[in-house]
Amino acid sequence: MLDNIDYRDYKKCDDIHGTVLYPAVMVAPIQKDILKNLILRDEIASVFDPFHGSGTSLYEAMEIAPNMHLVGCDINPLANLITRVKLQGVNSNIKSDINELKEHIIEPKDISYFSFPNMEKWFRTDIIESLKIVRSAITKISNDQNRLFFWYMLCDIIRKYSNTRSSTYKLHIKEADAISRMENNVIEDYIGSVEKNIYKFLHSSNNFILYKCNVLEKFRDFENELFDISITSPPYGDNATTVPYGQFSMLALYTIDRKDLELEGWELDNYSIIDSNSLGGKTKNIIMNDFEKALIAPYLKKISVAKHKKVICFFNDYFLFLRELCRVTKKYIVLTLGNRTVDRVQIDLTNITKTFLEKNGFENLKFVKREIPIKRTPKVTSIVNQKPVSSMNYEYIIIHRRNT
Ligand SMILES: C[S@@+](CC[C@H](N)C(=O)[O-])C[C@H]1O[C@@H](n2cnc3c(N)ncnc32)[C@H](O)[C@@H]1O
Structure with a gap:
């Protein structure tokens, strides 16, 4: 599995994923390769993507196993519409x-x-x-x-x-x-x-559920070990700046008839509300435990105090997400991650996540680094103290299995 992760020749425009643009999408054949492997090696009845975005992983799971139970969540109504259409296709009319x-x-x-x-x-x-x-x-x-x-x-x-x-x-x-x-x-x-x-x-699934909501709230409805595979790429903590999924979606969201969007009611209030309600977007009560605080302490030491709040706010949500993900996943957790830079300090989200999962009962099976060939977010994003700051040029894929 994942022997070749280059996929430089993969062209999204040839398949369904090239029919709509969405920020920071996963590379479909990589997700398909992973899912195929896990589905062939084990008995898998359900696949869950807690941040499904444009639905790459759920669609690929459907392509491998059309009857697979697929569950997804996203806070962005445009992601919900895009994924719904990919999974339900069109009908004979x-x-x-x-x-x-x-x-x-x-x-x-x-x-x-x-x-x-x-x-x-x-x-x-x-x-x-x-x-x-x-x-x-x-x-x-x-x-x-x-x-x-x-x-x-x-x-x-x-x-x-x-x-x-x-x-x-x-x-x-x-x-x-x-x-x-x-x-x-x-x-x-x-x-x-x-x-x-x-x-x-023309392909479609008749066994999927998509939730248009904040997954941190949705988790409460899920019992322990409900999903065989959880596969996702979470936001990396830069939704307010480099990759604002909500802001990107607003022109379409304002144009589409509201009746055809899954809305909780607040999403169209302004151009930035989806991003500020997204993972890490708002300050809440800090509920990190000592182990979690220790994971980010080395980075906070190197980052200016003015930027601490932003990092703590993201990890407070992120660790809550990981804790819940471990609870609801029965067999495998597959994550595609990037290491973002704050104040010229690269935060190793991948190793932080790996350590967290190991501590919470999931051993690491694969750890793969992949160069991102084409990026809409520039390699140099800003200038801090007269020096250029580079954005992520690599993504990492980690696969963990619940300890037996
Ligand atoms: C990296 S993107 C996922 C992209 C997806 N893997 C794909 O291939 O299209 C992260 C997604 O997380 C969603 N998101 C951010 N915070 C969320 C939250 N608290 N609950 C649910 N979804 C959230 C964003 O709207 C975005 O679609």
């Missing part, structure tokens, strides 16, 4: 629904009104008009499953024709010149990508 969608787009009638905060900042007026036509057409499709697929396919179009730069996951306005140079092909592009990608959505 899809051809006639595409024809109906095209009719509503080509001869638009009763275009429904929609607006959101700062809409004119993020879209040119003519783009807003085109998006309104497409949005209104999608809302008229009565088949729920296919309508969700149509929203899914709109996500990358929204991003492509918005005024935000493609070089970062944050919302960062383009130069005025670049905005005025954009050609408006929203409608042709959208219909083209629906028709081009439809065949990638």
